[in-house]
Every structure is written in C-alpha cells, then in structure tokens.
Amino acid sequence: MSFILRRFAFYLVAILIAISFNFLIPRLMPGDPVDALFASAQGRMPLETLQAYKEMLGFVDGPLWVQYLQYMKSIFTWDLGPTIMLFPLPVTELLAVKLPWTLGLAGMSTVICVMIGLVIGTFAAYNRGGFTDRFMPAFWAFMGAMPQPVTALFLFFILALSWKWFPLSYGANPDLDPGWTLEYVSSVLHHAVLPILCMIIGGIGAWIFNMRNAMINVLGEDYITMARAKGLSNRRVMTHYAARNALLPVVTAVSMQVGFVMAGAIFIETVFNYPGVGLLLFKALAARDYPTMQACFLMIVVFVLVFNFIADLLNLWLDPRLRK
C-alpha cells in the first residue's frame, strides 16, 4: 500500500511540475501569444479586445505568484481558455472531441505490441540461435530506428496512395453518420489500420528486445534449473517461471516509452490527417495557437503519467515483493 502511495505522490509532483512548466514557458519567452495575435491582426484590433484576450488567456496583470495561482485555479476547474484558431470554442471542448481518437490508436497499438512483442521475445530467448533469435530483434530494431514521420509517409505512399488499400485521410468516412452502426465502425477500423501499423512498427522492437534480453538473464537463474529438474513441462517453465520474472524490467522500461508513442501520434496523425490530439497539436503549431498547444501538451503529459502509474500497478501485481 505504501508503495502505491509513494508512487502516487511522485506522479502528483510530476504533474505539478508539468503545470508549472506550462505556466512558465510562455512567460519566459520574448513576447506573449497575445502580442503575437495583436501583431498578426496588424493593428486592426482595438486595445480593449487585446485586454479581453489577455484576461481570457490567463495573462492577468499582477505579480507572478498571483498569475500562478490564477493559472492553477483555471487548470483544476478544467478551464483552459478559448482556442485561437477556432475562436471562441473552449480548448477543453475541442480536446474532448479529439482525445478518444488518439487514445484509441495508442491503446490498440500498445495492446498489439504487448501481445506480439512478448511472444516473439520469449520465443527468441527460449530458442537461442534459432531464426527468430537471430533475425527478429535485429530487424525490428532497424525498423524502430526509422523516425515516425518517415514510417508514416512510406506506408501512406505505398499502401494508401499507390495500392489504394486504405483511405488517405480522416478517422472515418465523412459521408457516414457517426453511430454504432456496422458500416461506421468498420469504416473507423479501416481508417485506423495504417496509423496503428505505424505505431506498432515504431514500438514493437522495444518489447521484443527488452523481453528477449530480460528472459536470457532470467534463464540463467537457479530456480529455472530447479523447475526443469522438477520435471515441469517446457512451456510451464517458460511462461510461469521465466516470463513472469522477466516481465518486471520490461514493463518498467517500456512504460517509459509511452511518451514516445504519444509523440509518434503527432507525426502519424499529421500524415494521415487523423482527427486526434496529435493533428490538433500540429494545427495549433501552424496557427500559433498557444492555449491549444499547451492544453495538448498537458494532456499528453497527464496521459503518460497515468500510463506509468498503471505500469507501477502492474508491477505490483507481478512482483509480490513490492506488496510488503
């Protein structure tokens, strides 16, 4: 229990730091978003409007700590200000629409990576020197070193543009009405295949590689020899004795990479014009829409921290020693 509390406190601190960071960046930089907005309006904006903007975006006058408290309050009341590119739509509303798409991509690809990656990694370590062991880790390490935009662009070019197997953009066929109809759901899945494939190509190498190495280290332990000496079946030794222990470092190592998956979503969604948080962030970057940018960043940080917390809970379940 104390383990959970300790980790929880740690993530709480991390979130506070992220929020403070979010608060500080625009204030440390020369000029603020409102000035940029004012400049881009080329003097056609009355000063009162400017003032109103400033207040709305949280740039209240006053000492820094007053601004900071104000900012904290607005974050915890879930009020992140209006967007600039789709004024006056609140950022939070926009995020709520976009978030499920990205979570769907990230979630599905992670589940597939875990399942395939762990099986391949375990198998490779258990059959040392075989084809899987010699070829798979190297091949997927090679593929994983491709930058996400490049993977996405290549898949886009070959599978969507040249062979026309998959649609070129959007999260679903825009002619269909959203709803739980078979047609719509299958359209959503069809549109999600390529983005998910990109994420898998980028992420699966880490699972295979870490799992293989952890397994190899575990297989040298005495309790494996013991389990074999007891006459347990090969499969039982592999899954119940070796894999379960090997999983501990893998879960920790790979949970660190979720941030990477989320960052990958920015590029992948941009290439496939997929309506998630990543594309939103890209559009916000292009439009210099700072409130939206910061909200996206905060969203990604919170998601990554939550995922890390889940990984901790998973470790707790896998490793009885932590439960003391």
Place this chain on the structure above:
Amino acid sequence: MFSNKFFKFLRRFYKSNPAAIIGSFIVASMILLSVFAGAIAENDPTKRVARGHQPPSAELLLGSTRSGKDVFSQVLHGGKISLLVAFSAAAITTVIAVAVGVSAGYFGGRVDEILMSTTNIVLVFPQLPLLIIIAAFVGQVGPLVIALIIGLSSWAWGARVIRSQTMAVRNKEFVLAAEVMGESKLRIIFVEILPNLTSIVVGGAMGTCIYALMAEAGLEFLGLGDPTIITWGTMLFWAQSNSAFIVGAWWDMVVPGAAIAIFGGGLALLNMSIDQVANPKLKTGGYIKTWRRMKADVEARRAAA
C-alpha cells in the same frame, strides 16, 4: 601493444556478427558520403539546376525538388548537418548522463537521493512533446538550438542505467583496494570505474544519436526548424508542404526519408552489437548452433551406448 589489443577486440566484435558488420558499414559510409558531399555532388544544393520535380535520370541521379534543386546534392549536404546535430546532441547527453549517473552511484547517500529524484521526474516527462512545445515558443529554431534542447533534455535514462552499473562496480574488490590504497576519489572514478562503464556509455550514446536524429527530423518535419537550412528534416518538410507524394514526385520525399531510416537503422544494429559486448549472454550467432549440434551429437552417442 595497444593497437594489437584493439585489433583483437575488433576481430571479436565483428566475428560472426552480421548485425555489427552491416551497421558499421552503413554508419561509416553515410558519414563519409556527407563529409565529402562537396566533392561527390557537383551541383550546389541551394542552386536551381533543373525544372521543378524532374524524375531521377542520368544527369540528376535522384531527381529535383519542386524548386528545381538537385536532390542528390541536397541529401549529401543535408546529411552533414543532420549528423552533426545527432552527434553533438549525443555528446551533450552523454556528458550529463555520465556526470549525474556516476556521481549518484559513487557518492550515494544524499547526493544520490537528490540526483535520482530529479532524474526520475525528468524521465517520466514525454521528451518529444516537450521539445515541440519549447521549439514552438522559441520560434523557428536552427540546428544548433535543436541539438542543445535535445542534449539537455534526454539524459535521464542514461543516467539511471549508468548509476546502477556504477553501484555494481563500486563494490568490487579492485575499487575497495584502490580506496584502501588512498587513491583520490577523482582517480578512482576516472581510472577504476569509468573504463568499466565504457560499453554502457557508448551504447547509450548511440541510442541518443538515434533518438536525436529522429527528434530533429520530427521537429523540422512539423515546420519548427529553420526551413532555409538544408537538413534531412527540412527536406522532408519541404517535400511534405509541396505535397510531393500527391503530385507524384515520390523521390523528393523518399530520398531524405530513406537516408534517415537507413542511418538510424545502422546505428540501431551497432547499438545492439555493443549491448552484446557489454553482456555476452545476450550474444546471438552461429556458435550457439554449433554448440547445439555438438550437444545433440553427445546425447545421441550416449543414447547409443
């Protein structure tokens, strides 16, 4: 003496390790190609030499961009800056990671606590989104700034790995002996401990290189880099903003993309091989098969007897 030892090491490193051979070949040739870019490519990468979007031909090996510049020359010259960014970011990261990791692992106690809690917090932050936000607020950033931001923000994982390895080495007899002999702390760290961390440090540096290459390409692809400087990332950016694929000029996009992918892949293969030097248990190769065959032979003979 030294060179002899070095060659022996090289021979062991490359022996029946195709990943290491292919990786070194890719990395070395890419570095050479971009260093001698000026001599290999005759066209100036910034000059208009043909009509826009000419397909690859005998004259223009890899075609031309939309603004009629030579893609072949651009990819060689762009490689220079992309590789420079990757290597310098990796250098910065490695220095910080070694400093933090070794001091936390060697000194322990309060120092360890403070350094590691900082490291853990930096570690859970998603770095690439952070880079994107910082770059967005700074405005269009040049390669130097990109290298700096990447270098300063991505040392945490390396520091943690180096710390745990330092702690393992720290309690070995030869370190204790050095302490008893009264060697200074600085000497113990640099002469006794650091050489034992070489493979981990080098492996970490390569990993950062890959990451920096990807991060730079990503930032520039999103249009956060300085688009007037030719790098692999800005080439992708220009190709994407001219929708090269849609208009059929695939070479404009594929060439820089493939350059990044191949170089990153080469580094990844090398990195894997270095991992196997650090931990010979992880090694894969023909000798395991040989061993298996011998084992099967022995067992068959035993069964026959």
